[in-house]
Each structure stands twice: as structure tokens, then as C-alpha cells.
Amino acid sequence: MKIEWKGREAINNIKAYSPGKAIAEVKKELGLDNVYKMASNENPLGPSxxxxxxxxxxxxxxxxxxxxxxxxxxxxxxxxxxxxxxxxxxxxxxxxxxxxxxxxxxxxxxxxxxxxxxxxxxxxxxxxxxxxxxxxxxxxxxxxxxxxxxxxxxxxxxxxxxxxxxxxxxxxxxxxxxxxxxxxxxxxxxxxxxxxxxxxxxxxxxxxxxxxxxxxxxxxxxxxxxxxxxxxxxxxxxxxxxxxxxxxxxxxxxxxxxxxxxxxxxxxxNDVDHVKQSIELNLKGKEFLYKEFLARGFAYSESGANFIWVDIKHDSKKVFEGLLKKGVVIRPGNVFGANNHIRVTIDKPEINKYFIDMLDEVIREI
Ligand SMILES: Cc1ncc(COP(=O)(O)O)c(C=O)c1O
Known part of the structure; x- marks a missing residue:
């Protein structure tokens, strides 16, 4: 006889956390050589x-x-x-x-x-x-x-x-x-x-x-x-x-x-240099992305972190899926109840630039 499991009452209200796909899995599924993860606010410089x-x-x-x-x-x-x-x-x-x-x-x-x-x-x-x-x-x-x-x-x-x-x-x-x-x-x-x-x-x-x-x-x-x-x-x-x-x-x-x-x-x-370099890289990337968002009329909130919350004026789920196919993973706002927003982690200059180029392409294609 099959047992019907029933957990604690409180567990009924919880959905298992669904983490973003691992980079290796995305690469394999979509046949991509490079995938840039701008979704979890990690440090693009890597560990100290x-x-x-x-x-x-x-x-x-x-x-x-x-x-x-x-x-x-x-x-x-x-x-x-x-x-x-x-x-x-x-x-x-x-x-x-x-x-x-x-x-x-x-x-x-x-x-x-x-x-x-x-x-x-x-x-x-x-x-x-x-x-x-x-x-x-x-x-x-x-x-x-x-x-x-x-x-x-x-x-x-x-x-x-x-x-x-x-x-x-x-x-x-x-x-x-x-x-x-x-x-x-x-x-x-x-x-x-x-x-x-x-x-x-x-x-x-x-x-x-x-x-x-x-x-x-x-x-x-x-x-x-x-x-x-x-x-x-x-x-x-x-x-x-x-x-x-x-x-x-x-x-x-x-x-x-x-x-x-x-x-x-x-x-x-105690790696003061690593922290300093990370802050500098983040500041540069933030200024670049602010400028690009402004040029496109996308409102963002001033960020004290290593990510930006920005209104991209389009359905965030579609933008997420479009970017994923081009090898960029961001966090769509719909998971936070904000359909036209995305959260993007600030990365290295060349990756920030690639993200903006791909965002333009995706929005054109929607
Ligand atoms: C506000 C905030 N607190 C805590 C954490 C979790 O950090 P940790 O990796 O130390 O569990 C995160 C991770 O995204 C976060 O954004």
C-alpha cells in the first residue's frame, strides 16, 4: 500500500526553494559556450x-x-x-x-x-x-x-x-x-x-x-x-x-x-586589497549601467549594493527567457511581484556591456 505523506501543517504553506539553474546545465541545454550569471549577487572578481x-x-x-x-x-x-x-x-x-x-x-x-x-x-x-x-x-x-x-x-x-x-x-x-x-x-x-x-x-x-x-x-x-x-x-x-x-x-x-x-x-x-578592488569594480559597473539605463528611459533605484533594480518596461519573465538564450542570467522581477522589473548583478565591464547589448536585442525581439 502506498503511503500518502502529510507533513506538518506549516509545511503546507511552503514551496521548495527553486534556485536558478546551474551554469553548466544552462550551457548544455542551450548549446552555449559562455553563460554569465548576473542573478545571485556574487563577486565577479572571484574569491580572495x-x-x-x-x-x-x-x-x-x-x-x-x-x-x-x-x-x-x-x-x-x-x-x-x-x-x-x-x-x-x-x-x-x-x-x-x-x-x-x-x-x-x-x-x-x-x-x-x-x-x-x-x-x-x-x-x-x-x-x-x-x-x-x-x-x-x-x-x-x-x-x-x-x-x-x-x-x-x-x-x-x-x-x-x-x-x-x-x-x-x-x-x-x-x-x-x-x-x-x-x-x-x-x-x-x-x-x-x-x-x-x-x-x-x-x-x-x-x-x-x-x-x-x-x-x-x-x-x-x-x-x-x-x-x-x-x-x-x-x-x-x-x-x-x-x-x-x-x-x-x-x-x-x-x-x-x-x-x-x-x-x-x-x-x-584580512584581504584588504581584494575588498578594495571589488568595491572599485562595482562602482565603475554601477555608473556604466546607470548611464545605459538612463539613455533608455529605464528607471532604477539608487543602489547601495552590487546589483540594480530596474524597470525595463517589458515583461520581466520574457526578458529573462530571452536573455537566458543569449547566455545572460538575471533575476526577473515577477518572482518579487514586480512584473516589469529585473534585478541584475553588476559584473565586469565587458560583461555589463554584453548584458546591455543583449537586453536591447531581447527587447527588440519581444
Ligand atoms: C539580504 C541577504 N541576506 C542574506 C543572504 C544570504 O547570504 P548567505 O550566502 O550568507 O546565506 C542574501 C543572499 O542573497 C541576501 O541577499
Missing amino acids: PLAIESIKNNMANIHIYPDGSSLILKKELAIKNEIKVENIIVGNGSDEIIKLLGESFLEEGDTIIMGDPSFSEYDYIGNLMGAKVKKIPLVNFAFNLEDILDNLDDSVKIIALCNPNNPTGTVLGKEALIDFIDRIPENIIVVLDEAYKEYAGENFFSGINFVKEGKNNVLILNTFSKIYGLAALRVGYGIGSEPLISWITRAKEPFNVNVLAQVGAKAAL
Whole structure:
């Protein structure tokens, strides 16, 4: 007899994440020699050479379980961020920390508030834990903080703000953020997801300041997947008050971050040249793409990240499919509920140029 599987009630509301196709698969399917992935906001310069060297040097140690607390990496992060080791949790990507946060704090009857559109992982953990996900529409591509404040009630446990936001790239200013955090009751956790902060420029105001001031309810998320170019290794970290970090740590698997990820991240953190070059390349690419979009009358939102959210005035699904056939993978806006937008990762100059040429061709063909 065949068993009809039925999972937990909360799982009914979740569709398995459908990642973009792997480059090798796209090449094979479409018979293309080159495919440019401008869909996941990875670093076009690749990983830091120092990280590669460190990983190579540690390959012979993979028969030993990794340090479950990632202590050496945490010590390095503590020095760099001028905080204590106890304020840090390292995860298998920041995705894991988002999940641990949900597992630690959300249950049925609770609410998590996020922007719309914003990073889908917050939607996922809310649903996974059987909580309610309240999505507050963005205004002018940015979080509507007043609307979020108006939506607070006793059920709200977490507010998730990506700064810069994914997919719109918008950055929350210092005054607005300070005022917002001041008005949030201490029993609500505010996540400030700063996955792209290194691209946001010198005036960026990081939420780490709240943690240093002793705010109990602010969690900062960072990742090695973006500017540090280590997306495949899966390593990210959270910074928060000691009690908050210790609650989240309870939900953690014993050996969540592998040894190559730990040593690679530590080396990348100190590769100042790699970070500097990555920022410069991104700035150049951003200026080029802004100019090209303006010339075509495509409105974009100012981005503090390594991607641009742009209104291409045509059906994003068709544009996505057209570009894919020409070897360019972007993120169509329809997955974020914005049919005429796309999110495109800023790449190297020649690839940005190829993307624009192909975009013109695709739009002509639609
Ligand atoms: C805002 C934001 N947070 C977190 C992540 C996940 O990063 P990680 O690779 O560290 O899991 C991403 C990845 O796209 C992101 O855009």
C-alpha cells in the first residue's frame, strides 16, 4: 500500500526553494559556450587569493570535525568589529542564522514583519515555524518604517530589514534608523541584514552601533558570500547582544560551519586589497549601467549594493527567457511581484556591456 505523506501543517504553506539553474546545465541545454550569471549577487572578481591559499593549506585536515564554535574566525571578527566573541555567531551562510533565529523565537500565533519586496528567507522562516508573515509594501523602493510601526502588536516577535535591501538596493539612513530602533519595544527583535554593506559607501551607518551601545534586541547579519566571494563555502555571521546570541546558539547544529569555510573566511577578512578592488569594480559597473539605463528611459533605484533594480518596461519573465538564450542570467522581477522589473548583478565591464547589448536585442525581439 502506498503511503500518502502529510507533513506538518506549516509545511503546507511552503514551496521548495527553486534556485536558478546551474551554469553548466544552462550551457548544455542551450548549446552555449559562455553563460554569465548576473542573478545571485556574487563577486565577479572571484574569491580572495588569500582565502584560496588558506583553504589549500587546510585540505589535509578534513578528516577532523571542525571547531563547532568557529572560535578562531570569531576572534578575528571580534577584533575587526571591536566587539566581544560572545556577541558573535557564525553560520553556514547567513541563511542558517536566519533559520536559527526563526527556530529560536517564532511559533504559531507569532508574527514576523518584513518589507515587500525583500529577501525571501524571512518569508520562509515565518512560514516554516507556522508564524504569520506580515509584508509591508515598500514606498519608492524603500522600507516604509512608519507603516511598520503602525503594524506592531503583541504578536510581533521579529522585524527584518535588509540594509541595503534586496532586491531594490536602497539604504536606510542613520537618522531614520536611530529613530526607528528607539521606537521599537525591547521585546521585538530587529534584524538588520547587512549582507551588502561593504558596497554601500563610506556614509553607511551600520546597526552594529546599536549592539555596541548595549541594545538587547538588534541582530546584525553579515556574509562572506558577497564581497568576499565565498558563496559556495557557506559562511555568514550574526552580531548581537550576548543573551540574544546565546539563545540563537541553542538551536545550532554542533558542527555547522566546515573547516575550509572557517579558514577561508578568516583569510578573506584580512584581504584588504581584494575588498578594495571589488568595491572599485562595482562602482565603475554601477555608473556604466546607470548611464545605459538612463539613455533608455529605464528607471532604477539608487543602489547601495552590487546589483540594480530596474524597470525595463517589458515583461520581466520574457526578458529573462530571452536573455537566458543569449547566455545572460538575471533575476526577473515577477518572482518579487514586480512584473516589469529585473534585478541584475553588476559584473565586469565587458560583461555589463554584453548584458546591455543583449537586453536591447531581447527587447527588440519581444
Ligand atoms: C539580504 C541577504 N541576506 C542574506 C543572504 C544570504 O547570504 P548567505 O550566502 O550568507 O546565506 C542574501 C543572499 O542573497 C541576501 O541577499
